[in-house]
Amino acid sequence: MLTQDSYNFVLAGVGGQGTLLASNILAEVGLAAGFDAKKSEVHGMAQRGGSVISHVRWNRAQVFSPIVGRGEADVLLAFERLEALRFAQFTRRGGTIVVNEMEIVPVTVSSGSAVYPGGDHLEQAAATLAARVVQVPGEKLAIEAGTAKAANVVLLGAISTLLPLPEEAWWDCLKQRVPAKFLDINRRAFSLGRNAVKA
Amino acid sequence: MRRILSGNEAIARGAWEAGVEIAAAYPGTPSTEILEELSRFPHVYCEWSTNEKVAVDVAAGAAYAGRRALATMKHVGLNVAADSFFYLASTGADAGIVIVSADDPAMHSSQNEQDNRRYAQFARVPCLEPSDSQECKDFTVKAFDLSEEFDTPVLLRTTTRINHSSTPVELGERRETRVRPAKFPHNPEKYVMVPAHARKRHPVVEERFLALAFRAETSAINRIEWRDRALGVITSGVAYQYVREVLPAASVLKLGMAVPFPGGLVRRFAAGCSRLIVVEELDPVIEEQVRLLGLTCEGKAIFPLCGELDPTVVRGAASEAGLAVDRAPICVPDLDEPSLPNRPPILCAGCPHRGVFQLLAKKRVSVAGDIGCYTLGLQPPLAAIHSCGCMGAGIGVAHGAATAGIGERMVAVIGDSTFYHSGLPALANVAYNHSDILTIVLDNRITAMTGHQQNPGTGLTLGMNPSQQIELEPLCRALGIHHVTTVDAYDIKKLEAAYKALMATNEPAVLIARRPCALLPEVRAHWVALEVVEETCTGCGVCFRIGCPAILRSGKVDTKSGKPLALIDAAMCTGCEVCAQVCPHDAILTRDQIVPAEQGQHHACSVPAEVD
Numbered sequence: 158m159l160t161q162d163s164y165n166f167v168l169a170g171v172g173g174q175g176t177l178l179a180s181n182i183l184a185e186v187g188l189a190a191g192f193d194a195k196k197s198e199v200h201g202m203a204q205r206g207g208s209v210i211s212h213v214r215w216n217r218a219q220v221f222s223p224i225v226g227r228g229e230a231d232v233l234l235a236f237e238r239l240e241a242l243r244f245a246q247f248t249r250r251g252g253t254i255v256v257n258e259m260e261i262v263p264v265t266v267s268s269g270s271a272v273y274p275g276g277d278h279l280e281q282a283a284a285t286l287a288a289r290v291v292q293v294p295g296e297k298l299a300i301e302a303g304t305a306k307a308a309n310v311v312l313l314g315a316i317s318t319l320l321p322l323p324e325e326a327w328w329d330c331l332k333q334r335v336p337a338k339f340l341d342i343n344r345r346a347f348s349l350g351r352n353a354v355k356a
Numbered sequence: 357m358r359r360i361l362s363g364n365e366a367i368a369r370g371a372w373e374a375g376v377e378i379a380a381a382y383p384g385t386p387s388t389e390i391l392e393e394l395s396r397f398p399h400v401y402c403e404w405s406t407n408e409k410v411a412v413d414v415a416a417g418a419a420y421a422g423r424r425a426l427a428t429m430k431h432v433g434l435n436v437a438a439d440s441f442f443y444l445a446s447t448g449a450d451a452g453i454v455i456v457s458a459d460d461p462a463m464h465s466s467q468n469e470q471d472n473r474r475y476a477q478f479a480r481v482p483c484l485e486p487s488d489s490q491e492c493k494d495f496t497v498k499a500f501d502l503s504e505e506f507d508t509p510v511l512l513r514t515t516t517r518i519n520h521s522s523t524p525v526e527l528g529e530r531r532e533t534r535v536r537p538a539k540f541p542h543n544p545e546k547y548v549m550v551p552a553h554a555r556k557r558h559p560v561v562e563e564r565f566l567a568l569a570f571r572a573e574t575s576a577i578n579r580i581e582w583r584d585r586a587l588g589v590i591t592s593g594v595a596y597q598y599v600r601e602v603l604p605a606a607s608v609l610k611l612g613m614a615v616p617f618p619g620g621l622v623r624r625f626a627a628g629c630s631r632l633i634v635v636e637e638l639d640p641v642i643e644e645q646v647r648l649l650g651l652t653c654e655g656k657a658i659f660p661l662c663g664e665l666d667p668t669v670v671r672g673a674a675s676e677a678g679l680a681v682d683r684a685p686i687c688v689p690d691l692d693e694p695s696l697p698n699r700p701p702i703l704c705a706g707c708p709h710r711g712v713f714q715l716l717a718k719k720r721v722s723v724a725g726d727i728g729c730y731t732l733g734l735q736p737p738l739a740a741i742h743s744c745g746c747m748g749a750g751i752g753v754a755h756g757a758a759t760a761g762i763g764e765r766m767v768a769v770i771g772d773s774t775f776y777h778s779g780l781p782a783l784a785n786v787a788y789n790h791s792d793i794l795t796i797v798l799d800n801r802i803t804a805m806t807g808h809q810q811n812p813g814t815g816l817t818l819g820m821n822p823s824q825q826i827e828l829e830p831l832c833r834a835l836g837i838h839h840v841t842t843v844d845a846y847d848i849k850k851l852e853a854a855y856k857a858l859m860a861t862n863e864p865a866v867l868i869a870r871r872p873c874a875l876l877p878e879v880r881a882h883w884v885a886l887e888v889v890e891e892t893c894t895g896c897g898v899c900f901r902i903g904c905p906a907i908l909r910s911g912k913v914d915t916k917s918g919k920p921l922a923l924i925d926a927a928m929c930t931g932c933e934v935c936a937q938v939c940p941h942d943a944i945l946t947r948d949q950i951v952p953a954e955q956g957q958h959h960a961c962s963v964p965a966e967v968d
Contacts, residue, residue: 171699184522188360195488196360197521199464200385200807205732206905207701221601223488223521223594226668228686243696246688262925263699267908268737268900271697282691305927 159232159253160321163216164192165225169244170236171261172209175309178334179234180211182313185330187215190322197223206264208240233288234316236295236309237261242274245282252288254279255316255354257295257308291315291354298349303342310335310343314350324351361525363518366489367456368393369525370496371426374452375533376400378418380411382777383806384430385465386519387458391428392809395818399530404809404818407747407777408433412440412455419449420547422536424500428456431472432746436778438475441509445479446557447547448507448564451535452500456512458519461637461664465805467727467746469662471639476511476615480565483511483615484577487596489523495612497528498577504535506564506571511615515637517594517664569616577612580625587679588629590622590642590653595635598670602681617645626651633658633679637665703732705906706874706883706930708845709798712769714902714938715851716740721767722757726750726779728771729805729873730798737901741769748778755782755791765859766793773803773811776826780835786864787836794858794865795837797828798845801872801961808876832866839863844961845871848937871961874930882959884931884947888922892943895919899935899944907935931958 166183170176180196187194198211212225225247233248234255235241241256248254256279265271283290293315295308302311310331317327327347335343361369367390371379379402381391395402405411408429415425427437434441434457441455457475460466476483484499486492492514499510545553572578587606591599596610609625611618626632626646634643634655643655658677660669672685703710713733716723717740725731725741726749734741743753754768770779775797786793803809810816815825832840839861841854851869858865872879888910895914899907899922910923922943924935936944947956 172701181522184360188524193524194360195521195523197517199516200388200520205701205729205805206699206704208699220523221597222667223517223523223597224666226666226671226686228688229667239697239699242691243699245691249686262905262908263697264702264735264737264903264905265697265699267905268903269897269909270736271695273697285689285691 159319161231162218164214164232164320165230165249166213166232166234167225167230167244167247168211168213168234168236169240170209171240172206174236175306176209176211176236179309179313180213182330182334183213186322186327187213189330190326192216193218193220195220195223208243210244232316232319234312236312238276238279239263239273242279242282245279245286248286248288250287252286253291253319254283254288255291255293255312257312258292259296259308293350293353295350298353299346302346302349307339307342307346310346311350311353314347315354317347318351318354357527358524359527360522361489361493362389362520362522363486363489363492363514364389364520365393366492366525367428367496367512367514368397369527370493371454371500372397372400373493373528373530374497374500375424375531376426376500377423378415379403379426379428380405380414381428382406382408382411382433383803383809384408384433384458385806386460386516387428387430387433387456388806388809390456391818394426402818404811406812408437409440412437412444415453415455416440416444416447416449419451419453420447421538421540422450422534423538424452424533426454426456429458430466431457431459431470432466432468433457434472434475436747441475441481442479443549444509445481446549446554446561449503449509450541452503452533453509454496454499454503454512455509456514459513459515459638461515464516467744469638471641472511472513473615473641474639476513477641480561481509481511482506482568482613483513484613485513485593486518486612487593487610488518489521489525491612492518493525495577500533506568508564508568515594515664565616569618572613572616572618573620575613578618578621579610580621581608581610582628583607585628586630588625588632589635590625590632590646591635592642593637595637595665595670598665598667599635601667602671602674603679604682605680611642614642614645619645619649622646623649623651626653635659635665635670700735701732702735702903702905703729704874705904705928706932708800708869708871708874708932709733710738710902710904710932711845711848711851711934712796712798712869713738713740714848714934715855716767716769719855722762722764724750724754724757724766724768726768726770726774728774728798730769730771733769735903737903747774748782751779751782751786751793751795754793754795755786755789758791758793767796768793769796769798771804772797772799772801772813772828773809775828776812780831783832783837783866784835791864792862794855794867797866797868799828799868799870801870802876804873804875808873828868837864837866839865840868841866842868842870845869846932846934846958848934872959874932879930879959882957883929884951884956885926885929886924886931886933886936886947887945887950888924889943889945890921892941893921894941894943895921896940898938898940902934902938904935906930
């Protein structure tokens with residue numbers, strides 16, 4: 158558990174994976190918990206299956222920059238394994254990399270011009286950064302909750318265990334953002350994500 | 357009430373609170389969400405105009421008639437609207453009028469990173485630069501008030517990190533601000549810009565600009581924050597946030613309105629500091645003005661001219677210049693990952709443009725492209741676009757190349773929304789000057805790249821009300837093109853047949869490749885994942901070369917060739933069947949072979965049966 162006056166989060170993934178919703182909720186949770194909070198993301202061309210990154214910052218006093226510098230993220234929340242590696246440099250020394258156990262093969266790999274890196278690369282990167290790696294089977298747990306699309310909520314559940322806020326603080330923000338008919342699925346997805354890290 | 361809003365949501369909220377009644381825009385990242393958000397408020401007429409110039413004209417007409425009006429666009433949209441922006445600067449308007457330019461430093465989704473504060477200087481128009489969402493809201497209200505007080509359009513200039521960052525905002529109430537009953541003014545000396553009137557307006561504009569500069573000296577929008585006087589920093593926009601973070605001890609002059617320039621305020625600030633620096637993104641707009649005052653300052657000598665700033669960049673540069681930064685720059689360890697595979701943006705699985713680019717790549721023709729999702733046709737393995745400059749440029753460029761005598765027939769590709777935006781005059785030119793180029797309109801029935809906005813081809817307005825649908829076929833014929841053929845963009849054989857027939861004409865021709873964007877909700881409802889028959893697949897790799905992200909290399913290999921078999925990602929595949937059509941061994945099952953016929957139908961799409 159991290160107990161600090163300020164938190165920097167970087168969320169990385171592939172366009173279409175639901176990183177934007179997750180970063181919205183993360184910013185709102187921080188604000189509701191009495192932090193100043195800012196969030197930054199990029200829309201448009203990058204979203205067409207490209208690498209995407211968004212930034213969320215909380216501070217008890219005041220957040221100035223909406224973006225997190227390289228080497229300054231307390232938590233890197235990666236929705237995909239290659240993107241975890243690509244954005245690993247944002248993680249601070251001793252930070253945490255929460256990575257979804259998901260591989261989305263980029264066209265550069267499927268067309269044969271590049272090779273998808275093996276699993277040991279992230280461990281090596283984490284060792285260099287003295288960072289802790291938390292693996293979460295996001296899609297598997299989301300399917301268990303009711304739909305693979307709730308993987309982003311599973312991942313939020315996972316990082317919620319790293320932060321000093323009660324579970325209800327997360328749920329209060331989540332339920333305002335997800336459609337009423339998917340409330341149960343998302344509640345389950347969030348709990349499964351929490352338990353995956355606690356266990 | 358306090359809420360976390362994006363800069364775009366906050367601008368919309370500010371415009372609404374300021375009593376705006378008319379708003380017009382053409383979608384463009386990072387500005388698009390402003391109008392989408394504003395259209396959800398009551399008592400505001402919002403429209404997608406066909407382009408940014410039209411949007412400014414619409415706003416101008418409404419403001420002439422006495423109603424507060426807004427036009428929003430991305431930075432390059434102001435190039436399209438520049439002619440209108442300049443006459444508007446000359447005429448002013450009876451009611452407040454604000455133009456939002458959302459600049460894109462680092463070109464997250466743009467063809468350049470021009471600094472549109474230059475336009476404000478150029479047209480003698482005040483420019484406000486917010487540095488967070490609260491200021492987006494407050495400055496929008498302020499911009500309308502200034503506009504009315506000084507009888508001038510006001511440029512609200514943001515950047516991507518302002519538009520697409522979300523920060524807390526205190527909400528306010530709407531003010532009704534009607535200056536008078538709506539009426540088109542009969543005041544030709546002010547609103548008819550013939551030379552005799554325009555000559556009288558020019559001194560008015562220059563005097564207005566001086567009066568605004570005087571206001572900039574005293575307005576709370578520009579403020580000095582005195583701290584340690586050893587270092588004084590002049591800054592604006594999002595750069596202010598980076599300065600506060602990285603140089604917390606420095607005194608700061610924060611300019612919310614740097615155009616026109618508050619020279620007296622700057623002199624006062626400079627006199628109180630030992631060392632003066634300017635931190636601004638992109639052009640040295642402030643720095644140049646400081647130097648014109650005869651003051652010594654450092655700006656671009658320390659901080660980069662190109663790309664966007666961020667705390668890491670500012671800290672690194674400031675530290676190197678010997679400034680007292682908050683802490684030493686972090687030395688990010690080298691992770692020794694030189695060969696991570698790139699993940700560039702690409703045409704989505706099921707993208708209806710893929711078939712056209714597959715054809716163009718096969719024909720090895722020269723293709724002048726345009727702005728939209730389909731610009732991604734340049735990516736390997738298709739690599740079928742050879743130029744792309746700005747909205748509407750492709751058709752003219754293709755014709756120009758044809759006049760140069762290149763010995764082949766040029767092809768221009770343009771999306772439906774871009775065609776309505778600025779393709780029409782270019783196509784008229786093709787017909788008028790009897791060019792032999794083939795124009796392919798990639799009609800995916802939506803403005804896709806910016807997130808599915810309506811356009812004149814969809815038959816729906818911004819408010820999703822039914823509207824006049826402007827059909828492409830009669831439109832192209834009316835522009836003087838005799839050879840117009842429409843084909844289902846998913847039908848590879850028909851595409852090629854139509855292409856060949858049109859290329860054989862040696863006359864101006866238009867091929868309309870029609871199929872709705874695969875990401876539209878009504879199309880998603882009909883997605884069917886295709887499957888590879890492993891026994892039939894030989895690993896020949898033809899399907900890999902259409903660049904579909906849903907086609908993967910299987911872990912299994914063909915026993916004869918030893919090459920990997922194809923594998924279709926069921927979560928991504930939409931069932932467009934382009935891969936099944938290019939497969940030389942019929943190793944990919946089609947929709948019909950996977951599900952019963954009625955369920956396997958594509959989303960209905962009207963493609964006229966006529967051929968030429």
